[in-house]
Amino acid sequence: MENIGGVALPQGQQPPPAPEGVAPPKVERLNPVVQQQLNLESVKTRALGLYKAISRILEEFDAFARTSSTPKWQDALGQFSMVSMELFNIVEDIKNVSKAFVVHPRNVNAENATILPVMLSSKLLPEMEAEDNTKREQLLYGISGLPVHMQIEKLKARIDMIGAACEAAEKVISDCRKAYGLGSRQGPTLVPTLDKVQAAKIQEQENLLRAAVNYGEGLRIPADQRQLPTSLPSHLVDVLPFGDGAQNLGDNSGTYVKNNPPFSSNSVNTQGVLQTPGGQLIGRSVPSPSNSAFDNASTPPMAYANSPRSSTNIANTPSPQQQVQQQQQQRQKIMQLPQHQQSLLVQQQLRQSSNAGVLGQGSISQLHDITGQTQQKFQQEHLINIIGLRINIYTSIAK
Amino acid sequence: MECVVQGIIETQHVEALQILLQGLCGAPKERIRVHELCLKSGPNLGVVPSEVRLLCDLAQPTPSWTVRHVGGSMRGAGAEQISVLVRTVVESKVGNNALRFFYALGYKLDHELLKIGFAFRFQKGAPITITVTSANKMPRLHATDEAVPVTPGIQLVEITAPAAADNYNDVASAVSSFCEYLAPLLHLSKPGVSTGIVPTAAAAAASLLSNSGGKTI
Secondary structure, eight states: OOTTTOOOOGGGGOOOSSSOOSOOOOOOOOOOOHHHHHHHHHHHHHHHHHHHHHHHHHHHHHHHHTTTTTOEEEEEEEEHHHHHHHHHHHHHHHHHTTTTTSSOOOOOOOOTTTHHHHHOOOOOOOOHHHHHHHHHHTTEEEETTHHHHHHHHHHHHHHHHHHHHHHHHHHHHHHHHHHHHOOOOSSOOOOOOHHHHHHHHHHHEEEEEEHHHHHTTTOOGGGOOOOOSOOOOOOHHSSSSTTTOOOOOOSSOOOOOOOTSSSSSSSSSOOSSOOOOOOOBBOOOOOOOSSSTTTTSSSSOOOOOSSSSSSSSSOOOHHHHHHHHHHHHHHHHHHOHHHHHHHHHHHHHHHTTOOOOOOTTTTTHHHHHHTTTTOOOOOSSSSSHHHHHHHHHHHHOOO | OOOEEEEEEEEHHHHHHHHHHHHOSSSSSEEEEEEEEEEOOGGOOOOOOOOOEEEOOOOOSSSEEEEEEEEEEOOOOHHHHHHSSSEEEEEEEEEEETHHHHHHHEEEEEEEEEEEEEEEESSSSSEEEEEEEEEEOOOTOOGGGGOSSSSEEEEEEEEEEETTTTTTHHHHHHHHHHHHHHHTTTOOOOOTOOOOOOTTHHHHHHHOOSSSSOOOO
């Protein structure tokens, strides 16, 4: 059997005998089953492959040595492990079958009588024996004079020290792995756990945040603090009606938004008939006793209520005759409708108003009251005026 | 309809999350600065109050308004199996007189919120939007310049994707698989379900932020 790159066979035993050994007179054939099991061809192929791999590694290391560059240890170690695994597999496979072989030569006869004792002896080869002796001397240096049990103890102590050193080294390696963020190749990774107190704090914060974003908890300003600031951010300046005391928030207050930008002045343009919460009908445009700013009204004076059921047909709009007739027809229809639907219609009309502008908060609820009571004509273009007047009336009533 | 999940992340790790999202999505981030006004309807509009949100996008030079109504979420055994929340949503761009209009209808301001952060868009199976924002409250009404964070140390991460009734399963799975990319940094869950922070977040953030880039050998 060829020499496989210096492979050391176990304990210097005789090499596994091949059928071709020491020139037997007759070539014996192995049992075909055994032959198949041994599968010499594959062993040969594998051995050759292994030989090539090892020689390749040696060449690579030669190259490293020549260029004096550091090898990539990861790769090198990988290759070594591959090679050693392959060798191990080959030896294992052969071991399985080697029971079928008896030591060759089988019989003692004149030819091998002299050489057989040498072959059978378990004595080490001379160089191996010398090596063994030197190693033993190194090991027992200093303690060879002591009695045996003390030698044993000392050796045990040495083994323990070596074991401790190995453990410390392992620990250092794993710490370095963690510090440099390398994953450990084997063994479970330690997951850092949170301190309980910290976790509880974070849980609390999380609940606050989720509640705030999803449900608005903790964001509601109490009603008494809800006053529009004097200086609004730029995106709200045109959007919100400006003016003091004008808010549309929270409580069902009676204050109304005063005016809207389309009107030049910051005052109320109020013409028309309004109804108080009490349901009384107010006649023609009543100048409010409070901030009287009706004079600079840009729209022609109109008088009407914001209810569809208006009896006084005050129509000053430049609407065609047809429109008026239609409105009258509508009113008649509305009268016949139940109250609820009437209010809905009113709301619809409100929405249809092109000049919707600013409506007071309670205007719709007011309309609920109104529709049930009187019939008054509802002119859409001047809603704002109506509301404005109502504001003033309410403020005046409130006083 | 939309599929939505939410999660939290500590403010110190937001930069790392940004790097991760930049790597995943490719496109640069979009800044978010949204003033959200939540309006609730008054009693005149029905027994059950409805809620409408007006969002004003302040990141652009010209503020633009959006109205958004969030409906009920899907319920039932099937909904519990899905890891994302599927809910109806109606959203539309509106003019800046929307606020006045809603006030006129009878809606009242319930609360307002200022969200500041960034967003990324990702297309994989569905157009997914990831927003990372800090929620800020205003001490006085509409005082957006004086907003302070509700929780300074924690920011909200929200992942949404539009869905339809016939494809919400696919969209939900697309969102879930995207969430797995973010697993080292944060856990995401349905809104209302708290997750806590992830213990590996610090290590993950450190590795994302490091220049040498921890390459596995």
